[in-house]
Amino acid sequence: MDLHPHCEPLAYLLGTWTGAGVGDYPTIDRFAYTEEVTFGHVGKPFLAYNQRTRHADTGQPLHAEAGYLRALGENQVELVIVQPSGIVELHHGEVRGQTLALELDAVHVTPTAKSVTDVQREFRVASVDDRLVLSYDMSMAAVGQPMTHHLHAELTQQP
Amino acid sequence: MDLHPHCEPLAYLLGTWTGAGVGDYPTIDRFAYTEEVTFGHVGKPFLAYNQRTRHADTGQPLHAEAGYLRALGENQVELVIVQPSGIVELHHGEVRGQTLALELDAVHVTPTAKSVTDVQREFRVASVDDRLVLSYDMSMAAVGQPMTHHLHAELTQQP
Numbered sequence: 001m002d003l004h005p006h007c008e009p010l011a012y013l014l015g016t017w018t019g020a021g022v023g024d025y026p027t028i029d030r031f032a033y034t035e036e037v038t039f040g041h042v043g044k045p046f047l048a049y050n051q052r053t054r055h056a057d058t059g060q061p062l063h064a065e066a067g068y069l070r071a072l073g074e075n076q077v078e079l080v081i082v083q084p085s086g087i088v089e090l091h092h093g094e095v096r097g098q099t100l101a102l103e104l105d106a107v108h109v110t111p112t113a114k115s116v117t118d119v120q121r122e123f124r125v126a127s128v129d130d131r132l133v134l135s136y137d138m139s140m141a142a143v144g145q146p147m148t149h150h151l152h153a154e155l156t157q158q159p
Numbered sequence: 160m161d162l163h164p165h166c167e168p169l170a171y172l173l174g175t176w177t178g179a180g181v182g183d184y185p186t187i188d189r190f191a192y193t194e195e196v197t198f199g200h201v202g203k204p205f206l207a208y209n210q211r212t213r214h215a216d217t218g219q220p221l222h223a224e225a226g227y228l229r230a231l232g233e234n235q236v237e238l239v240i241v242q243p244s245g246i247v248e249l250h251h252g253e254v255r256g257q258t259l260a261l262e263l264d265a266v267h268v269t270p271t272a273k274s275v276t277d278v279q280r281e282f283r284v285a286s287v288d289d290r291l292v293l294s295y296d297m298s299m300a301a302v303g304q305p306m307t308h309h310l311h312a313e314l315t316q317q318p
Contacts, residue, residue: 042220046243050225061201066209066225068243070269078269082241084205084227088249090269108265110229110237110249 006045006071009095012125013039017134021153026145032056035153046070086113098125116142132157165204165230168254171284172198172206176293180312185304191215194312205229245272257284275301291316
């Protein structure tokens, strides 16, 4: 299936990425996790995004999220994400080389979810020792805290 | 992995379902599709939902969506869904036997998505000729149209 031309600036994200990350937030203990991220396509102007993390020591499932990275053309994107914690996010942004910098349009939560009022995400791919590494950072304003860094992970592309 | 007790009233949804559906809307031609739906779990109080449809004749990918069905206990649920068309939905509802009736809390779209202002979804499972059949209906108010039926499909559970 040919990649949609609008997705070409995002082609570097395609595939399966695995690695490790660390999470932190003023209201919780610092924690380490392993992670698998996939970006797939079906020939349409979006990539399908899926993410799962596990506890670094026990292997227990921790977080998951799913979404779609909409390629609008001319390096413009929109990212929609849904989380089992009852959170949905709508971002827009721009592809700058191998960096995807996003700005939040809106975050919404279900009636019983924890409050989240702002989210900041950035993804970047770099070549490290002949391997491609996808790293990301996620910050959020949640449960009464101001915008604070929450997650950083580094993942290598699987063959 | 044991099913989370909150998910027990939803256990009938678990697995992979395949079948066919028909879509209609005042602004488009009626169309037929094949579909695969999965409901999975990781021992936490939610089911992961994934859906993909293909054109009934050409097999070309049509629609996809992903989400999480949050089990709150006492037959109460919340459903969050994300679509590559830039639409996110937040519903709540109740499990009544093998019917899952949902009410919309909110629908939001990205800046470049088509307008959608209301969505109604219902899922139900019935035993038909010794096979379990998952059927659903989806109606929406979109692109200036009032709430109108959009999709109906019937899927059988895969072994």
